[in-house]
Amino acid sequence: MTSFGERVAAARAAHGPLCVGIDPHVSLLEDWGLDASAAGTREFGLRVVDAAAGRVGVVKPQVAFFERYGSAGYAALEDVLAAARAAGLVVIADAKRGDIGTTMDGYAAAWLQTGSPLEADAVTLSPYLGADSLRATLATAVRNRKGAFVLAATSNPEAFALQSAHVMDVAATDGQTVAERVARDIGWVNGSAAFSGGLGPVGLVVGATVDRAALGLTDEALRGAPILAPGFGAQGAEPRDLEHLFGEHAPHVIASESRSILSAGPDALAQRIEERAALYGGTRG
8 A cells, every 4th residue: 555645646646736625514515405414414425526536636524514413424424435535535534633642542543544434544633732642643644554634824814823823842942833833743754764755644734825934834844744725715825826825845735625616516516626626737537
């Protein structure tokens, strides 16, 4: 089995950087003529997978929209995850998990363990109980040839005050921001000998609408990490902005769009995906 970094690179080479979010909002379910239920979210997710397969390389189910329906919602999510992986898509479970000790071990087993009912290729993680609290989970990802995306600079404006705050401890360099500290604290994984010179398994969430410089996310801080970039499409960033925003790291960016694609409805979904992928220079495999 190839490494996660290799699978991301292959997906981008085949289809470009666009990632389709699978976000079954209640309003979208209604617009699609589906019930706001576990069955509706399952149908929604499977339709997105069908439309995305062969047109993009990556999909990102938002776990919360399935979780709201309890055990039936999780069963629906299991089906969507399995279908997406069977279709050859790289699947990022957008779960934003973050905890300590054995609780975090449980999350790692749920999302990153081979054969788990919720198995994905990668999961989003929150570092705000301390980046070291994720160490065992990141090791699990490496061991299972999976990936993780750690929140560093998210696209929601209310996050800026926290993520731009300066770290104050004896180990921090002067002026180091929280976002920069997160990036540097997870860099040990991608900097290991096994991934030296290539794309590592542990990525960062860096919004396309944030000011990287103000957050201390220099090119050096991002080196070796795949980047999951929300903020394209409905949130305002345009495909033509990608290279300007991420510079030398543009070839490592996964550009996430949800509403700008899903709003097309089920009948026009495949066409909208092709149109958006083409704006990024994506090709159909």
